[in-house]
Structures are given as structure tokens and as C-alpha cells.
Amino acid sequence: MTRERLIVIGGNGAGMSAASRARKLKPDMEILAFEKSGYISYAG
Numbered sequence: 479m480t481r482e483r484l485i486v487i488g489g490n491g492a493g494m495s496a497a498s499r500a501r502k503l504k505p506d507m508e509i510l511a512f513e514k515s516g517y518i519s520y521a522g
């Protein structure tokens with residue numbers, strides 16, 4: 479069976495919000511986030 483995969487480009491507000499939302503909606507989904515700066519958003 480193939481696993482659903484979400485690729486997020488950008489790890490600031492929008493990217494991490496999208497990744498968090500996807501994790502809540504689909505706990506089994508594979509989520510890969512790429513951030514070019516090396517620092518992701520730290521705010522809630």
C-alpha cells in the first residue's frame with residue numbers, strides 16, 4: 479500500500495501551520511518539510 483506524502487517547502491508560519499494541520503487531520507501521512515535557512519518557526 480502506498481503511503482500518502484505531503485511535501486512542505488518553507489518552514490516558517492505558513493509551512494509549519496500546514497504541516498501541523500495535516501498531521502492532525504491525517505496522523506499516518508508522511509510529512510516532509512524543507513527549510514532553506516536551517517531555522518523553522520518557533521511560535522505557537
Ligand SMILES: Cc1cc2nc3c(=O)[nH]c(=O)nc-3n(C[C@H](O)[C@H](O)[C@H](O)COP(=O)(O)OP(=O)(O)OC[C@H]3O[C@@H](n4cnc5c(N)ncnc54)[C@H](O)[C@@H]3O)c2cc1C
Pocket residue numbers: 487488489490491492493512513514515
Ligand atoms: C519587515 C517585516 C515585518 C513584519 N512584521 C510582522 C508583524 O509584526 N506581525 C505579523 O503578523 N506579520 C509581520 N510580517 C509578515 C510576516 O512576516 C509574514 O506574513 C509571514 O512571515 C509569512 O509567513 P510565510 O510562512 O507565509 O512566509 P515566510 O515567512 O516568507 O516563510 C517562507 C519560508 O520558506 C523558506 N524558503 C523559501 N524558499 C525555499 C526553498 N526553495 N526551499 C526551502 N525553503 C525555502 C524561507 O527560508 C522561509 O523560512 C512582517 C513582514 C516583514 C517583511
